[in-house]
Amino acid sequence: MGSKAHDILLRNLELHLQLTSEEVDAVTALPIQLAQVERGDVIVREGDKPETSFLLVTGFACTFKVSGAGDRQIMAVHVPGDLPDLQSLHIETLDAGVSAISACELGYIRHTDLRQLCLEHPRIAAILWRLTLIDAAIFKEWVLNVGRRSATQRLAHLICEIYVRLDRIGLVEQGICSIPLTQVELADCTGLSVVHLNRSMQELRANGLVRWHGKTVEVPNWQNLAKAGDFDATFLHLKPSANWLWT
């Protein structure tokens, strides 16, 4: 107990609420089963009925669905610390798949253990609930993004979101971070064709808003990119209010 996976999980939880030492102990005592997956692997599929949820310890993953015509739409990008299928704790059947965008380390946690933790520690239950609500907030923003923004805006907005979330977990240095998404995947995030996504990317580059080569992404001027992407980080709910759970 007390592995790297526990550390990542605790760090994520404590971004939302300062835990008591009993709470920290309870989380640390959680059995976590480690596993690895390769880039492109499907971790869980739509229709699965898992009895565990997994913590993304390292690497990138995405939540996706496939239309009847066979087109893929990605609806969430996951970064280390995320619990991409936590919803399965209270909804038996998965309504979307999760696949690995890069090689990933995963930590599987049994639902029975999570339920027990929630019963004994209602504040942890509240944080986990909150995490799923933030996921929902991101989905809403994506509906707006895909439904009402231009191709360039969509891409800029997506880059902003990933950038902010990476920054939060310390994965951005001097405006540079590593984002292992291919243009095919970016297209599937934004509801565009690959060709058009490529042209949108070139437009961002031409305007000096991003430098994206391979996996290395540089944002020379955050303000400009945020403006181009109609991006306002409020929907990410990065900070809980001081008096959450106290009123």
Place this chain on the structure above:
Amino acid sequence: MGSKAHDILLRNLELHLQLTSEEVDAVTALPIQLAQVERGDVIVREGDKPETSFLLVTGFACTFKVSGAGDRQIMAVHVPGDLPDLQSLHIETLDAGVSAISACELGYIRHTDLRQLCLEHPRIAAILWRLTLIDAAIFKEWVLNVGRRSATQRLAHLICEIYVRLDRIGLVEQGICSIPLTQVELADCTGLSVVHLNRSMQELRANGLVRWHGKTVEVPNWQNLAKAGDFDATFLHLKPSANWLWT
């Protein structure tokens, strides 16, 4: 206590889990403040920090956001029994507004009362959490709908969703129901322009898939409409598994 609002709420909760008599009593004892709003009224705004959540007792509402360019995108349609801003229980600032699509009766419930209820009745907490997860499942499906389906499919899919949800609460009779959405609102749900939405509607009509006149909507052949809209109701999670919370 024991108003129409309580009945609607209880009926919704019991669609997910059979409540014990203590649980029913606890819900019935919940103070609910009734209110009315007119068609078009904004009930809560993006950025609000409410200390209550509201139950939609009668009428239709929608969750929406507005892009920087001023375009509206609707990301959820709400029917009686829904708790459209339940998320505010654990996220202080609302990331989307809710507005009334028809005249509505609302029942406001204080967060403090809901939190107390959750602490004393963990199974009710689980149901409420589940409700927010189902909302999230719907958002995901909407990302797919808006991102990867054709105009006609999007509209057909939307009609299917509303139809199924109305049917579930007994608001469909012989394939006919009342849906007070205008074409402007349908366009805002599907990420289309009004003109194009109108043409998509005509296509559905021409193919005998829907009869939509004013607020009266008839679905002559459910199978055909579902097929045209690439619709599979799984994502609505209408029925919990038999052993939810028991494993």
Place this chain on the structure above:
DNA sequence: CGTTCTCTTGAATCAATTCAAGGCTGGTGG
């Protein structure tokens, strides 16, 4: 060192938007 992704480009096509205008309906006031 070939194979397979990934990225890029040009050209033709198509889906959806915009612009503009007219018709319908239900409600309101003269």
Place this chain on the structure above:
DNA sequence: CCACCAGCCTTGAATTGATTCAAGAGAACG
């Protein structure tokens, strides 16, 4: 009771944004 207004629906035509198709260049991998 009728005239008028506002909101909603419908239509046509021009335009634009995005897709598709096709093909080549570059990078990554065993």
